Amino acid sequence: AGALRFDDVHFAYDPARPILRGLSFEAPAGKTLAIVGPSGAGKSTISRLIFRFYQPQQGRILIDGQDISKVSLVSLRACLGMAAQDNVLFNDTIRYNILYGRPDATEDEMRAAAALARIDKFVEVAPGGFEAQVGERGLKLSGGEKQRVAIARTLLKNPSILVLDEATSALDTLTEREIQETLEDLPRKGATIVIAHRLSTIVKADEILVIDNGAIVERGDHDSLLAQG
Ligand code: ADP
Ligand code: ADP
Numbered sequence: 001a002g003a004l005r006f007d008d009v010h011f012a013y014d015p016a017r018p019i020l021r022g023l024s025f026e027a028p029a030g031k032t033l034a035i036v037g038p039s040g041a042g043k044s045t046i047s048r049l050i051f052r053f054y055q056p057q058q059g060r061i062l063i064d065g066q067d068i069s070k071v072s073l074v075s076l077r078a079c080l081g082m083a084a085q086d087n088v089l090f091n092d093t094i095r096y097n098i099l100y101g102r103p104d105a106t107e108d109e110m111r112a113a114a115a116l117a118r119i120d121k122f123v124e125v126a127p128g129g130f131e132a133q134v135g136e137r138g139l140k141l142s143g144g145e146k147q148r149v150a151i152a153r154t155l156l157k158n159p160s161i162l163v164l165d166e167a168t169s170a171l172d173t174l175t176e177r178e179i180q181e182t183l184e185d186l187p188r189k190g191a192t193i194v195i196a197h198r199l200s201t202i203v204k205a206d207e208i209l210v211i212d213n214g215a216i217v218e219r220g221d222h223d224s225l226l227a228q229g
Contacts, residue, residue, distance in 0.1 A: 002029040002064065002079070002160030002190015004050065009059035011049060011214075019045050020214040022059070027191035027207075029160075032183070034194040034205035042214040043195045047163045050193070052076055063161065079190075081159030085147035085166065091135030094123060097149050098130075102156040109156060117152035118182045119145065144175035148182060160190035166197065176201035199225055 004027040011020040019042050027033035035043050048054050049061060052068060061068045068076055089097050098110055105113075114120050114130075122145055126132040132139050134149070141149070147166075154162060164183065166176060176198070183194070184204050196202055199210070203222050210218035210225065218225055 003027065004033075004161055004191045004193065005062040005065075006046075007060045007062060009049065009056045009061060011045060011054065011056045013054070015057075018214060020049075020056070023211075023214065023216065024059075025209055025216065025219075027161075027193055029190050030188050031206040032188070032192040032194060032204065034196055034202040034208045035211060036196050036199050036202060036208060037211040037217075039197065041211045043197075043211065044165065045214075047082070047165055047193070047195055050161070050163060051080060051082070079160040081154030081157050081162045083147055083150035083154050083162070083164050085143040085150070088150040089134050089141070089146055091133070091138070093128075093131050093133055094119070094126070094139075094149060095130040097134065098152045098156065100153055102153075105156050113152040113155040116155055116186060117148045118178075118185075119148045119152055142175060144178050147179055151182065151186070155186070158189070162186075162188075162190070162192045163195065164192065165195040166201075173198075173201060180204065 006023050006025050009020055009023045010018065012018045025033065035046060037043055049056060052073060055069055063079065090100065095110070098114060099105055114123060123129050126139055134141055166179065180201055180203060194202060194205060199208065202208055205222070208220060208222060208225055209216050218228065
């Protein structure tokens with residue numbers, strides 16, 4: 001379970017200005033699909049459509065063969081996880097931030113998710129450990145650390161489809177590499193969609209789509225795309 005398919009998806013915020021122009025792709029369960037492209041290409045729009053913040057004007061988005069416009073928003077969002085590095089943390093403890101959405105999780109489940117997301121290292125050195133406060137008056141986490149807390153949170157939720165938006169502007173190349181390495185170790189039950197700005201940081205995706213101006217302009221793996229320049 002957990003395959004995602006875009007089938008000839010057209011979308012515009014404003015009818016006079018098409019954003020996605022007949023986008024078709026598939027992310028099979030257990031695989032990683034990366035979507036790269038310049039700023040304004042439509043990457044975040046794709047994730048907003050997956051979460052049904054907006055609906056396509058034409059075409060369909062399917063999860064496990066089911067048109068997402070035909071399921072309840074609650075059940076749709078229950079099977080989706082999102083980790084982005086911007087604005088994802090509450091001004092509360094690391095523990096609170098990880099358990100948000102699964103307050104019933106056991107201590108072991110919480111620690112296992114933290115380890116998979118590789119936040120155990122900075123929790124270890126943080127005064128207070130999991131009880132350390134983050135945000136304005138607490139720990140200053142880097143963009144990558146924030147994103148890894150969000151990854152731990154979404155792993156606890158065990159989503160069938162994980163959308164990882166690298167929300168590019170604030171991430172340097174080193175941080176992007178670290179996130180990519182974290183990703184490589186994650187258990188995948190469903191599809192993982194990585195929204196990224198630069199091809200250089202995506203190495204291990206099973207398939208990479210390059211989009212520009214709302215359409216796929218290249219597809220392949222990392223080495224074949226680099227070889228084409
Ligand atoms: P990317 O994530 O690849 O940078 P986006 O999907 O955010 O691209 O944006 C694609 C285009 O849609 C851009 O031209 C952007 O300005 C426009 N856009 C994004 N969100 C909105 C919105 N809510 N209303 C109108 N235009 C938008
Ligand atoms: P990013 O992908 O860089 O993290 P967003 O996805 O929030 O940022 O926005 C992408 C682009 O779409 C930006 O240029 C932003 O100004 C524009 N945009 C986002 N929301 C709206 C909106 N409601 N109306 C108009 N433009 C928007």
